[in-house]
Amino acid sequence: MPIPRSDAYLxxxxxxxxxxxxxxxxxxxxxxxxxxxxxxxxxxxAAGFRAALGLSITPPYxxxxxxxxxxxxxxxxxxxxxNGMQSSLSLVYDREMGSMRLLLTxxxxxxxxxxxxxxxxxxxxxxQVYAFLIIAGLFGFRVAWPGYITLLPAxxxxxxxxxxxxxxxxxxxxxxxxxxxxxxxVIFPMFFLSSALYxxxxxxxxSRLLHDICAANPFTHAVELIRFALYREFNGPALLWVLxxxxxFMGLALWGYDPAxxxxxxxx
Amino acid sequence: MTGNAAGxxxxxxxxxYGPRRALQDVSFTLAAGSFGALLGPNGAGKxxxxxxxxxxxxxxDGTITVAGHDLAHTPRAALAQMGxxxxxxxxxxxxxxxxxxxxxxALHGISGRDADARIDAAxxxxxxxxxxxxxxxxxxxxxxxxxxxxxxxxxSPRVLLLDEPTVGLDAATRAGITxxxxxxxxxxxxxxxxxxxxxxEVRSEDRLVILHQGRILGDGFARETMAGGDLKTAFLTLxxxxxxxxxxx
Numbered sequence: 159m160p161i162p163r164s165d166a167y168l169x170x171x172x173x174x175x176x177x178x179x180x181x182x183x184x185x186x187x188x189x190x191x192x193x194x195x196x197x198x199x200x201x202x203x204a205a206g207f208r209a210a211l212g213l214s215i216t217p218p219y220x221x222x223x224x225x226x227x228x229x230x231x232x233x234x235x236x237x238x239x240x241n242g243m244q245s246s247l248s249l250v251y252d253r254e255m256g257s258m259r260l261l262l263t264x265x266x267x268x269x270x271x272x273x274x275x276x277x278x279x280x281x282x283x284x285x286q287v288y289a290f291l292i293i294a295g296l297f298g299f300r301v302a303w304p305g306y307i308t309l310l311p312a313x314x315x316x317x318x319x320x321x322x323x324x325x326x327x328x329x330x331x332x333x334x335x336x337x338x339x340x341x342x343x344v345i346f347p348m349f350f351l352s353s354a355l356y357x358x359x360x361x362x363x364x365s366r367l368l369h370d371i372c373a374a375n376p377f378t379h380a381v382e383l384i385r386f387a388l389y390r391e392f393n394g395p396a397l398l399w400v401l402x403x404x405x406x407f408m409g410l411a412l413w414g415y416d417p418a419x420x421x422x423x424x425x426x
Numbered sequence: 427m428t429g430n431a432a433g434x435x436x437x438x439x440x441x442x443y444g445p446r447r448a449l450q451d452v453s454f455t456l457a458a459g460s461f462g463a464l465l466g467p468n469g470a471g472k473x474x475x476x477x478x479x480x481x482x483x484x485x486x487d488g489t490i491t492v493a494g495h496d497l498a499h500t501p502r503a504a505l506a507q508m509g510x511x512x513x514x515x516x517x518x519x520x521x522x523x524x525x526x527x528x529x530x531x532a533l534h535g536i537s538g539r540d541a542d543a544r545i546d547a548a549x550x551x552x553x554x555x556x557x558x559x560x561x562x563x564x565x566x567x568x569x570x571x572x573x574x575x576x577x578x579x580x581x582s583p584r585v586l587l588l589d590e591p592t593v594g595l596d597a598a599t600r601a602g603i604t605x606x607x608x609x610x611x612x613x614x615x616x617x618x619x620x621x622x623x624x625x626x627e628v629r630s631e632d633r634l635v636i637l638h639q640g641r642i643l644g645d646g647f648a649r650e651t652m653a654g655g656d657l658k659t660a661f662l663t664l665x666x667x668x669x670x671x672x673x674x675x
Contacts, residue, residue, distance in 0.1 A: 165535070166534070166535025169532045169535050169536070169537045170532055170533050170535065172532065173528070173529050173531075173532030173533065173537075174532075174533075176529075177518065177521070177529050180520070180521060180525070181518070181520065184520040256512050256513075256514040256515060256516035257516045257517075257518060259480070259482060259512055259516060260510075260512070260516040260530070260533075261533065262481075262482060263480045263481065263482070263505055263508070263510055264505070264533035264534060265501075265502040265503070265505040265506040265534060265535075266502065266533070266535075267502070417481055417482060417483045417484045418483070418484045418486075
């Protein structure tokens with residue numbers, strides 16, 4: 159068998175994305191958890207928090223909004239964040255099960271194989287966000303329908319960035335058990351130190367330092383990119399920040415999976 | 427292609443995990459169409475060697491040539507000529523046999539009717555056609571292994587690497603799989619490297635490479651190592667292990 163032709167790249171991409179989708183379909187509890195988690199935040203947490211938190215008008219909002227309205231973009235980001243990390247869990251699991259080995263012995267460039275994995279997890283993430291928005295719509299949260307279309311590229315870019323972070327982490331995690339550490343030291347800080355649940359000016363009232371950390375957090379910019387896109391507005395600085403962070407995470411992932419320099423050799 | 431008749435060639439290969447030397451100046455060559463057994467006790471360095479052969483990681487010390495392609499310089503050409511059966515199962519247990527094989531075909535750039543034809547042929551060859559739609563999870567260990575061998579042959583590789591493929595299987599299944607891979611070698615001219623720590627999987631006419639503590643202890647035909655005796659005794663003598671060291675040997 160000679161080296162695969164150039165269309166082999168697309169054949170592999172399609173197969174890897176399809177496999178990710180099949181795995182997702184087979185893991186029904188993962189799908190349900192992905193929907194229930196943000197819905198609990200929206201329907202329980204936000205309802206309780208509404209009275210405690212007064213929000214003034216900040217872009218892209220033109221008027222006063224309910225707290226539920228404010229946190230929906232953050233919850234979309236939460237879905238992307240959790241799914242990106244769960245994909246990294248699946249990579250660690252895959253590597254332990256051996257199917258990651260199978261993937262990496264395919265006669266295609268490793269960067270492409272990893273990108274295919276990333277694309278697969280992003281597709282799943284985006285579908286989950288839209289499923290969440292449909293249910294949120296049933297509970298009264300709706301935006302003008304073009305907003306759901308302008309949202310798509312923002313979700314893809316943010317999903318790729320967070321998936322790349324997961325990919326980078328998966329090359330650094332030695333064992334499956336260490337994933338609990340990722341939850342505690344990556345997911346929770348990223349989520350709470352962001353503008354997902356409260357605007358940055360609110361955070362500045364509490365602490366300047368915390369505000370600065372939130373402002374530097376790539377997840378904050380992913381959420382703002384989503385927030386603006388949902389209201390058909392473009393947030394250039396947020397996009398730039400997300401792209402830069404995504405490239406940095408992907409570079410780290412490629413380094414981690416490099417057969418000559420990376421860490422996979424230590425794990426064998 | 428260099429025109430090298432060698433199916434698989436390993437030259438002066440060394441590898442360390444930090445300060446620990448896992449492989450030390452390992453060299454051997456398997457001619458095209460030959461069956462080579464890589465025999466070594468647990469911890470001998472077989473899995474490290476497989477990691478290097480399959481380019482999961484690389485080393486600057488030494489060269490690996492697969493069907494004439496240098497793995498370091500033309501990795502994609504070398505990997506395209508290589509089929510691998512890993513020690514741990516690499517099947518997606520939630521997918522059917524056919525879905526697993528389709529996925530692998532696509533990783534090698536094979537799709538559509540070509541993929542279907544190859545999958546049917548590979549399953550026929552391993553007598554697995556009737557199980558094509560079963561979930562991998564429902565297969566027994568022997569059938570999973572057969573599926574993995576069928577999968578490793580889908581892209582018509584010239585070199586087949588198997589890392590302890592019979593671990594956890596009963597004696598009859600082990601013998602069946604060992605016989606089948608020997609036949610593949612004889613009938614199809616496939617070059618096979620079969621890593622094992624079980625001496626009864628090696629035949630007297632096989633090439634035999636003995637790996638111990640990261641070094642090559644013996645390289646020749648198995649009958650030469652046996653020298654009229656049995657391989658188990660010769661192997662234990664070579665590795666300096668007590669005669670009753672491992673009853674599985």
